[in-house]
Structure formats: structure tokens, C-alpha cells
Amino acid sequence: MNIVNFTPITAFTGGLIIGLAVILFFVFNGRLIGISGIASNFLTSKNNRMDNFLFLIGLIIGPIVYKFITQKEINISISNSLLLLAIAGLLVGAGTRISGGCTSGHGISGIGRFSLRSIVATVTFMIVGILTVLIKNII
Amino acid sequence: MSRIVSLISGIIFGVGLTISQMINPAKVLSFLNIFGNWDPSLAFVMIGALIISSPFFYLFKNNKKPVFADNFSYSNNKKLNKKLIIGSSLFGAGWGLAGLCPGPAIASLALLNTSSVIFIITMFVGFYLSNIYKTKKNS
Secondary structure (H helix, E strand, C coil): CEECCCCHHHHHHHHHHHHHHHHHHHHHHCCCCCHHHHHHHHHHCCCCHHHHHHHHHHHHHHHHHHHHHHCCCCCCCCCCCHHHHHHHHHHHHHHHHHHCCCCCHHHHHHHHCCCHHHHHHHHHHHHHHHHHHHHHHHC | CHHHHHHHHHHHHHHHHHHHCCCCHHHHHHHHCCCCEECHHHHHHHHHHHHHHHHHHHHCCCCCCCCCCCCCCCCCCCCCCHHHHHHHHHHHHHHHHHCCCHHHHHHHHHHCCHHHHHHHHHHHHHHHHHHHHHHHHHC
């Protein structure tokens, strides 16, 4: 194990800001933020459709606001294998709906409420994620 | 009013994903690469988000009404079952393959990235398929 590119301060700051969004949505709208739930309900359910839509639009505006305020470029690096992306998307979409949550819904909103179900889900997807990267690196 | 809160929560969440670099799949993949060149930063996103949100979940636990809605609405599912493990495992595999989960994938649309578009399309197909499956099973 080698520790590289460690940026705990920006990660922690980003986490606090994400936590703030979770509180706002909870205290004002009475709902928990889980992006997979919000996105799939936007697709399949008429309940709160406008709220879900606006949340998702906000999510896309977020990086633009960041760029505007900090005047910094946002660098991301992402696979360009279309097949890999397509398979990953399918797994993430189906998996999060079967288990009822993703990194935000289980990992933050669920664990924040000390839900055992969410703790089990988070530990599971972390372990499988780590194993997947390990296997990918070996192949 | 709830709609304005939805939009603002989405924006704040998107800013948090950007500052923490959770939006960068390469960062996510090196977070999961604990047996190689490991970048543990993103653990601090979760710590930050939980430190700020869990006290509020606790404070509002008992029947107080949210500000702009009639009641708190979220799942109180406590079941630890096969579906939870299978779903989380599928999600973990997809997450480890591409380094994308639903929130960062949608936020990265702001960067006009074709790779995230492919991922999002198949993610929505995944939502849709598991929804059909659920509806069939329940009918």
C-alpha cells in the first residue's frame, strides 16, 4: 500500500457542504437525499416530480457555480471505453434500486440516521468496489 | 417553496461533490485502490457529511414537522435481506468499474462529458428495468 495524492482538507470541506445540502433537504422538505432514489423516482413516479427535477438540475448547476466562484478548472478523468461505461451504468442503476440506495442514500443519509441496513449496504458496496478495482488491476 | 429548497439543495450538493473531487472518477478509483497506490481522501467526504448531518437527524427524530412539507417522508425499512446484499454488490461492481456513482455522474453533465452521458443513459435503463421487475413481482 502506497498513499498518494492525499487531499483530506478539500475532501472534508466538500463533505461538510454535502452534509449542509442533506440537512436543508431534510429540515425544509422532510426528505432524505439519495441521488439514485431522486433520479429513479423522477423517471418512474409522479410524486414530487418537480422537486426531483429541480434537485437534479441543481446538481448539474453545482459544478458551474463552483467554477464561477473559484475561477478554477474542474479536472476529471474518466474511462472512454463505451462498453465498460455502459455495463457500469447498468450495474449502478439496477443495483442501487434493488438495494434502495447509493453512496449518498445509504452512505450518508442512512448512516447519518444510524440505520443498520445502510451500514451493511455501505460496507458491502465498498468491499465489492475495492475488489473490483483489485481484479481490474490484475487483469 | 419546497421547489426552491430542492434546487438550492441540489446546487449545494453539486458544489460539495466538486470541491471534494468526488466528481472525478479517477479520484474515486484511487480511493478504492487500497492494495495499490491508495488515495484515502474521499473517506473524509463521508466523515464531513456525517459530522454535520447526523446531529440534525437526531434533533428532528421525534415528530417535528418539516418547514415546507406536511410530514417527514423517508423509508423506515429495517430489513437486512438478500436483496440488500445483491443490490449493493451490483452497485459496488459498477462503481469499481467506472468510478462513477449516481450523484457525481449527473453532476458531471455540467462538464459536457460524453462518457458520463453513456453511463447515465444505461444507469436510467437499470432504474427502469429494476422498476419493471418490482412492479411485476408485486402484481
